[in-house]
Amino acid sequence: MNYRFANRMNKIPRSFVREILKVTDDEDMISFAGGLPNPQSFPVEAIKDATSKVLTQDGDKVLQYSTTEGYHRLREYIAERYQGQGLEVGVEDILITNGSQQCLDLVGKVFLDRDDGVIMERPTYLAAIQAFGLYEPEFHPVPLLDDGVDLHALETTLKEEDVKLFYTVSSFQNPTGITYSTSKRKKVAELMGEYNTILVEDNPYGEIRFMGEDIAPIKSYLPDSILFGTFSKIVSPGMRMGWIVAPPEIMEKLITAKQASDLHSNYFTQRVVYQYLQDNDVDRHIQSIRKLYKLQRDQMVQSIRKYLPTGVKHTSPEGGMFLWVTLPEGVSAMELFQLAIEENVAFVPGETFYTEDPEINTMRLNFSNSNVEEIAEGIKRLGKAIEKLQAN
């Protein structure tokens, strides 16, 4: 049979990260390539207790179909947590999703016709390019500076292009680790209102701050915007539990799209996660993750300074799971990747995080899923690979 696929399938880049993960399965490999939380942080015993409890108390309901919006008490918990951070969010503003990746898909479905304008940070989260890409929009990249998006470039793009959405990872961005300053958050909120553009704020790492002060999401300055959250980094990514916060008119469309996409998110797991949150000191658990990742991040920063040549620049994130490295001008991270694999260390070449005109001398390093010894050794190996590349 001769298959006739939809046009959109030609527009999506193959995930280089997915290809890399195949290479890095080797036991001797130290991998800074993935974006995995440290499994040491998973509350296995507490989840076991929570599961046993919900099945014992309410087994028949827990295994049955449920509502598209998600488990009411879980949504209530999330809303109250936001309220504690000063955000005005009610239970009806929250839709439970399959991790925040599904938030991207649902927002694309609800908003994007072919060729609609979407502003993306430059560089940006690869899987957002893929998720939105399937709705065939026109991407407008706007550069990131140390304290968030380049406001001048943002305003110019908003002025010159018809833009429906601006997608940002405002705290400890994937891939760069960059966080928007408070003043920049306020200014972005203003611009969105001025140019009638929907802000889509993805915040998977916000809770994983291990230095500095907590900063409120941009949504706190712009109630009429979309915010994504997830339990992937603080409870378990394998459970695929995320959520969207959105104002009523948008929420109605999102629910319709969610229903058509998969009826509702796994209700069994929603109940387990809620029970876990009820029965445990979640803030203490988050503190322990922060502590763990700070050690790993510090080790990576120190090792970079020790083992990589002086021409190499890097971000120093105050949270999250990633650090961004810029090699000297003209050096190709993709070429380095081949040599690094020979030294048994892996990373993701930065070019995969650009919608166009990639900066080929950049790379993303993950520090959450390696212990401090592995980090020191891995960066040392990376130093060797850079040396080899420069000797060529």
Added chain:
Amino acid sequence: MNYRFANRMNKIPRSFVREILKVTDDEDMISFAGGLPNPQSFPVEAIKDATSKVLTQDGDKVLQYSTTEGYHRLREYIAERYQGQGLEVGVEDILITNGSQQCLDLVGKVFLDRDDGVIMERPTYLAAIQAFGLYEPEFHPVPLLDDGVDLHALETTLKEEDVKLFYTVSSFQNPTGITYSTSKRKKVAELMGEYNTILVEDNPYGEIRFMGEDIAPIKSYLPDSILFGTFSKIVSPGMRMGWIVAPPEIMEKLITAKQASDLHSNYFTQRVVYQYLQDNDVDRHIQSIRKLYKLQRDQMVQSIRKYLPTGVKHTSPEGGMFLWVTLPEGVSAMELFQLAIEENVAFVPGETFYTEDPEINTMRLNFSNSNVEEIAEGIKRLGKAIEKLQAN
């Protein structure tokens, strides 16, 4: 802010079923409206054991990110089950999804550009209209006869229209309960090949046959086609575990779409379901569901014959969860619905299952989620409502 949604959002019908389910939450209401399995059939204790086991043995991995394709051993189990039924299906032909509803979304994403032709059974599964509808195809309805699709109408449509997909629920169809005969299955397979059209065969109820002989899916006569399956009707719908079977070239696209949609299905639950399947006699469990539903189906058929006027026709399904009722010509099931609600009995008016020109005198009755006493009483109430309507 003035919201600019995507065009596709205007094309999707609101789910009338969802609206109905709100009305039928009342305790006194006997509802034949939903499509829920009987919770009596949920293996609560066995799931509790399975969960405890996977978390104890492999907690760190069970809670971590996993592969887009799904848990390898679960896919192997599914493939082997098909092989036992004589289908040539390998592990690499299977992608784990969030229930079979997500199969619909992924197939829409991979195949459908705006105005592409899709043949739907008439009537058809409401949520398939919604899922495909978001990709803005042109629907071509083809009538169902007692033993499956009207072959003549199917061939005429294939000849006259450019059709990419034919969507069928080949066994115990939702909403009608109709099952394709073996000869019709073979003929459909031939026609698909002849007209280069992809068969999309949804088979959520195939295992729930309580009378007659098992019939192989159409896919067994047409390897180059797509088949959906689910654990919703035999283990738990709340867990949202389904799968797609597809040939390699299509599978590659489906995996790309799945990755963009939500990275992968809940890995924790995949492991739990697999453990459950390993440690229990699944066939015996399925037998007990068949037995339960047969009693309920028999009660419904008997009650219809006893309490509904002779002009009322109905299907007598050999499996599944639904039965289709046709009222005398000109009688509106939607009008009946209002009177039925007053009598505290609910159903779904048939018109919601048509892509166009609905037969307004039809209705869907679910028999899986009421016990035999409720079924007798509910159909009696329905009889009263029909009497009232005819007296008007």
